[in-house]
Amino acid sequence: MTAPFPRPGRAEAARRGTDPTKLSGAVQNTEHSAAPAGDLPAVAAYGLTVNRGTRPVLRNVSFTIPRGRIVGLLGPSGCGKTTLLRCVVGVQEPDAGHVQVLGHSAGAWPLRTRVGYVTQAPSVYADLTVLENLRYFAAALGMRGWRREDAVVRVVKEVDLVAYADQPVARLSGGQYSRVSLAVALLNRPDLLVMDEPTVGLDPMVRRELWLVFQRLAEQGTTLLVSSHVMDEADRCDRLLLMRSGRLLASADRDSLLKHTGCADVEEAFLHLVRVAAAAEARAARRHDAVDGLSPHLLDQPGAPDAERAFFAADTLT
Numbered sequence: 001m002t003a004p005f006p007r008p009g010r011a012e013a014a015r016r017g018t019d020p021t022k023l024s025g026a027v028q029n030t031e032h033s034a035a036p037a038g039d040l041p042a043v044a045a046y047g048l049t050v051n052r053g054t055r056p057v058l059r060n061v062s063f064t065i066p067r068g069r070i071v072g073l074l075g076p077s078g079c080g081k082t083t084l085l086r087c088v089v090g091v092q093e094p095d096a097g098h099v100q101v102l103g104h105s106a107g108a109w110p111l112r113t114r115v116g117y118v119t120q121a122p123s124v125y126a127d128l129t130v131l132e133n134l135r136y137f138a139a140a141l142g143m144r145g146w147r148r149e150d151a152v153v154r155v156v157k158e159v160d161l162v163a164y165a166d167q168p169v170a171r172l173s174g175g176q177y178s179r180v181s182l183a184v185a186l187l188n189r190p191d192l193l194v195m196d197e198p199t200v201g202l203d204p205m206v207r208r209e210l211w212l213v214f215q216r217l218a219e220q221g222t223t224l225l226v227s228s229h230v231m232d233e234a235d236r237c238d239r240l241l242l243m244r245s246g247r248l249l250a251s252a253d254r255d256s257l258l259k260h261t262g263c264a265d266v267e268e269a270f271l272h273l274v275r276v277a278a279a280a281e282a283r284a285a286r287r288h289d290a291v292d293g294l295s296p297h298l299l300d301q302p303g304a305p306d307a308e309r310a311f312f313a314a315d316t317l318t
């Protein structure tokens with residue numbers, strides 16, 4: 001489930017190297033600038049657009065993530081969460097827009113040791129023990145000797161897997177398996193940890209334990225960007241990015257979101273924002289006499305239960 005931060009080739013690194021001319025906004029690349037790194041957000045995305053063939057998967061997405069916070073990226077399956085995370089770690093080149101991570105362009109060489117990425121698909125070796133996996137990935141990251149052993153011991157403790165250190169990963173539970181992935185991503189003590197649905201398929205008890213680990217990491221200063229399609233995980237985040245159909249519906253802390261929408265919980269707020277967005281889309285579509293994939297008459301009354309049900313038939317939240 002985990003991949004150490006990918007190493008771009010030299011040409012790729014040079015190509016991705018920060019280019020101050022790429023950004024005209026307030027956040028500039030610090031490789032050549034005097035701005036202190038601490039003043040910059042952990043992540044700043046501007047107008048991100050990604051197309052798959054002719055289909056837009058991310059549509060003009062912009063947001064910032066402050067340092068040392070837990071940020072939840074929430075939205076239904078297929079809305080573009082993984083694509084967005086891949087842009088942040090620099091393995092997905094956007095068709096338009098730009099992502100700045102810890103003062104560098106996403107994927108820039110200096111971020112190799114500063115960003116941890118826990119992918120959705122498992123990528124630790126099931127036939128190796130926890131320690132063997134960690135030693136392998138630490139060596140792949142260039143760690144040798146006592147430095148490698150120190151890092152391995154530290155991360156095993158950080159994810160509470162000391163009792164299972166010599167167990168083959170295949171014999172671990174789902175939650176323990178996820179922790180091995182997380183441990184790999186922590187080997188470099190990343191400043192930014194990007195996790196793609198790390199709690200998917202886990203029971204509530206195990207999810208709770210994992211979130212305690214995330215909170216501990218945030219308290220130590222790590223910025224966490226965590227995707228989920230489980231809305232109740234929003235309560236554990238400092239800040240939320242709500243997505244639907246490749247668009248960012250909101251970027252706010254939970255309390256502001258609830259206050260702004262007048263809703264009692266994040267799921268309700270999400271549905272409210274979708275209705276508002278749908279109504280705006282329908283109005284725009286009526287103006288252009290064409291609606292992309294929606295029936296405008298259903299959206300005349302955005303609050304009406306039938307219209308809502310019809311709108312959510314395509315991708316509902318779990």
Ligand SMILES: Nc1ncnc2c1ncn2[C@@H]1O[C@H](COP(=O)(O)OP(=O)(O)OP(=O)(O)O)[C@@H](O)[C@H]1O
Nearest residue numbers: 052057075076077078079080081082083084120229
């Ligand atoms: N390699 C690809 N080729 C074509 N389409 C793709 C590819 N990868 C993703 N997509 C499409 O892009 C859209 C967004 O996918 P993405 O994986 O980013 O969504 P997601 O919100 O992470 O979904 P999930 O929660 O199910 O993982 C989906 O409609 C998906 O089918």
